[in-house]
Amino acid sequence: MAAIKNYSLQNGEKRYQFQIYVGVDPLTGKEQRTTRRGFKTKKEAQLALSRLRLEIENGTFRKTTAETYLDVYNLWIEQYQNTVEESTFVKTSGIFKNHVLPAMGAYKIEKINVEVCQRHVNEWYGKLKKYRAVKSYAAKVLDFAVKRGYIQLNPFTLVDMPAAKKEDIEQEEAQENFYTKEQLIQFLKCLEKEDNFKAYALFRLLAFSGMRKGEALALTWNDVNFKTNEIRINKALSRGTNNRLYIKSTKTGIARTIKMDENSTRILQEWKKKQKQDYLILGYNTLKSRQLVFNNETNTFLQPTKTRKWIVQVQEKYKLEKITTHGLRHTHCSLLFEAGASIKEVQDRLGHTDVQTTMNIYAHVTQKAKEEAIQKFEKYLNI
Template sequence: MSKSTINAIKMYTKKNNEKCYMFKVYCGIDPLTGKEQYTTRRGFKTKKEANQALAQIKLEISKGEFKKKQVETYVEIYELWITQYEKTVEESTFIKTTGIFKNHILPAFGAYRIEKINVEVCQRHVDEWADKLKKFRTVKSYASKVIDFAIKRGYIEKNPLTLIEMPKKLKKLRIDDEDELENFYTKEQLIKFLKCMEQESNFKAYVLFQLLSYSGMRKGEALALTWKDIDFTKNEIRINKAISRGKNNKLYVKTTKTGIARTIKMDSATMGILKKWKKQQREDYLLLGFNTLQRNQLVFSNEQNEFLQPTKTRKWLEHVLKKYQLPKITTHGFRHTHCSLLFEANVGIKEVQDRLGHTDAQTTLNIYAHVSDKAKDEAINKLENFMNL
């Protein structure tokens, strides 16, 4: 087939019976493979538009400025980007990211031609996300990563998402704001909760919530603990891993959230309860056919002696809260509780930070600024005493 035949403008009919024009043009020899290169353009409304585009491409080829487009749409760029992204993050992070794209970003941007995405289009979709999503900034940030990737690959030159006006999500005034759930317990509430939990027949659940309350560790960290991580002689626990959910909904072990291991001191009462559970676990699981004296034995496992499903703690918790009519709290709320009580006990910010495994003190202050009512009362009492001096 001659070059002139290839470069000819052709008319074709789309599925909706619309008449359009297209062409295929020779781009030269690929220096990497030694093979002839061609590119096809279609979708022109008139033959004149097709001729103008063909002439422009020929001019770029003659000047050595033409770059063959290998992908055209946002979703095609995304498929290239996500392959590289998977190699840089934890499996659980990858799963969360693909979920954000599937549920929010690809339905909005996926079908767009990458070079046609402009500021107006981006602004409209970010405004839509802001109206319905709390973490719309995170969604916008991920959407922008794909466009940045397209810039690196030479498909476009600028990222229009960097030029939009970010919406401000104003907090709506509510008459009952003061009745909103504060996700932590006071000292008295915690003591009552643990007594109620102890009365139940589920000793494993009681031990877990005792540990969460007095260690401040994350649920995933507690569920990844093995007995070799616990030093009963020194009353210490080594926290160096956590369980998370990966591909195909499968649980796996990863590093802690910050990637940094820590060793924390524990109170003698909690360590005594853990020691009692270790003995009972051995007896209970022996009946199930498992030897729990193995070095990597999980402290908390299911009936198959495998990872305990993280959702299990919510079921245990809801049962006790409902039965004893206790204030609502989540499993993560016991980490909040631990931090709140540490502050109330006048433990320094640096010590609280290290115990909770935060990378910086500001994180500790930002997340746990809402300490208990007792600590709030003490703040105004201190001011009052100072002013009365």
């Protein structure tokens, strides 16, 4: 017989609980029991106990191994870790730790309904720029709960998503993260004046290749073919658990070879010679196989955050327009379009798996291209 017992919370409030035998596990042959707790009155506990006994007698009871959202998350994240890159896992875990679990972790999984989900989506909308991503990740756990049979329907599918904030749209439009042709030339000239040839070579490469920063920081000299002016991009530097830097495949998992202009190749050759001289003084032989093109003071991975320090420093010193390091990839794309490259050519060079990504992310063109568009229109009408 199951006995209902009382216990006290830390604040002194009284609650009731019970444990009941539910049969033998057919997989292990061991006896199974389930515990229910948290009832405010003895009457509530007795009612729940009666319902459980009825389910057991009718053969409709199924022992739930995950009772809360946190329980299901712990099961889901273990599977999820095996399906993504380490860096993606770290990013996702951070979203749950900072936003989802504090809000929903303690909820009983079967009690989560559309009103609960809507309330939290509205809260995330009010305080987070990437509220859609947080909602999407939170919903993945409940998708998993549906697959495991803990719930019948994912209530997040019934949530009404808030519209994009007007201020976010206006801010995005106001802060275009790329340089025009003239701004890029000025930026590189200013950078060339500085006593940091490594930074100059890196930013020149990013602007003239369109590669991602992580791809550039993972380059080794055997990826660079000085005879054919080509660079092989087949890996990227990323951040994993415990802030560890490691090499992974490219974002799309596909390697590509891109052609470079002769001046950029010449600058890379100059950096290779300077790197050899500078690091020989420090006691490092940079002529070894798989030598990093862009290394730190101990000849290991350059911290990705270093580029922000370099780019902000030169922008502030010479009062240049502010863009991020990733903005040089946007710049390369915009100037390719402006130079007359086709969508397919831009897609292949930047390493996008489908053309829609190229169109969605890099549909912006420079102000010069916009002005030329209306000039062409006016000339065509000839009114």
